Amino acid sequence: MAVYTHVSAEALTAFLARYDVGELVSAKGIAEGVENSNYLVDTTKGRFILTLYEKRVAAGDLPYFLALLDHLAAKGLPVPPAIKDRHGVAIQELAGRPACLIAFLPGVSLSEPTPVQAGAAGKALAALHRAVADFEGDRANSMGIASWRPLLERCGRSLDSIAPGLHDDLSSALDLVEARWPHDAIGSCAIHADLFPDNVLMLGDTVGGLIDFYFASTDLRLYDLAIAHAAWSFDATGHAHEAAVGDALIAGYADGGSLTAEEGRAFPILAVGACIRFTLSRAWDWLNTPHDALVTRKDPLAFWRRLRVYDPDLASRLKTLA
Numbered sequence: 001m002a003v004y005t006h007v008s009a010e011a012l013t014a015f016l017a018r019y020d021v022g023e024l025v026s027a028k029g030i031a032e033g034v035e036n037s038n039y040l041v042d043t044t045k046g047r048f049i050l051t052l053y054e055k056r057v058a059a060g061d062l063p064y065f066l067a068l069l070d071h072l073a074a075k076g077l078p079v080p081p082a083i084k085d086r087h088g089v090a091i092q093e094l095a096g097r098p099a100c101l102i103a104f105l106p107g108v109s110l111s112e113p114t115p116v117q118a119g120a121a122g123k124a125l126a127a128l129h130r131a132v133a134d135f136e137g138d139r140a141n142s143m144g145i146a147s148w149r150p151l152l153e154r155c156g157r158s159l160d161s162i163a164p165g166l167h168d169d170l171s172s173a174l175d176l177v178e179a180r181w182p183h184d185a186i187g188s189c190a191i192h193a194d195l196f197p198d199n200v201l202m203l204g205d206t207v208g209g210l211i212d213f214y215f216a217s218t219d220l221r222l223y224d225l226a227i228a229h230a231a232w233s234f235d236a237t238g239h240a241h242e243a244a245v246g247d248a249l250i251a252g253y254a255d256g257g258s259l260t261a262e263e264g265r266a267f268p269i270l271a272v273g274a275c276i277r278f279t280l281s282r283a284w285d286w287l288n289t290p291h292d293a294l295v296t297r298k299d300p301l302a303f304w305r306r307l308r309v310y311d312p313d314l315a316s317r318l319k320t321l322a
């Protein structure tokens, strides 16, 4: 998280009065994350997360996200439902933004997951995909493949201020991904689409919570696994690939088995797509983050470098990676 929108103690007290959650004791902005504004809120009755939805989350999509969370919680997955106020309303407005009060889940986000922990996360992702088999909600992926070219063009030549040649290199990589993307050749379902280690709260080697469903959408199941693989199995710089962590994540997902031959063939291009998606969203943020926001921008090149593992041949032909 981050804090883009500031909430006064008075406004928060009035907001909490709509709920049966006790009275405000303290509220602290959470510096982690980049997408939404988040506060850790303690009341006389417990601990909560207050989220104010920013830039990439459209208010009209919130009913989909909350329905998905309710569906997953009802199936026993450790996801945090939004709290309803005394009138049964979960989606509110606060400080001019859409806002929800969310159940706090215990656990810590890992920065250096072990293979055992990655295996547990892979298992949890598979459980999520099984649990949505009867979920009827549908949402096009607003950060999916169709959005990458327009985002590249919106970033424009400013990308070259991050690394000389980055605009054209991203464009070349995108040409390849657009030509080879499997589209309907493999299964789709509701996916998390952002299952980074910071969105999995771990209790030792056990998954205690899956959070941050605000990119959830209907897309390729295996693309979700490719995103998680790219997020979990590299160090923070994107230089070092922890292959054992990635292998354990996939084995956990497949529950000890392996992907089908068709899935195995599709995986690298989906992972290259994941690299492009997060390079682009980070690059946009790098170039456009407001100066007064409490947020640590994430390095776009850390994601870009992962391409060297997923498509070494392509990487060797790109100025920014060769």
Ligand SMILES: Nc1ncnc2c1ncn2[C@@H]1O[C@H](COP(=O)(O)OP(=O)(O)OP(=O)(O)O)[C@@H](O)[C@H]1O
Residues within 6 Å of the ligand: 001, 002, 030, 032, 033, 034, 035, 036, 037, 038, 049, 080, 102, 103, 104, 105, 106, 109, 194, 196, 198, 199, 209, 211, 212, 214
């Ligand atoms: N339900 C929850 N229970 C406990 N902690 C939470 C919960 N939701 C969020 N957090 C804490 O807040 C931090 C930021 O949350 P989150 O990842 O949802 O923010 P974001 O801005 O959407 O981030 P991202 O950059 O991953 O998209 C998490 O890393 C976690 O520490």
Ligand SMILES: N[C@@H](CCO)C(=O)O
Residues within 6 Å of the ligand: 034, 035, 194, 196, 278, 281, 282, 298
């Ligand atoms: N998890 C993403 C932020 C969501 O777009 C990142 O680390 O870039």
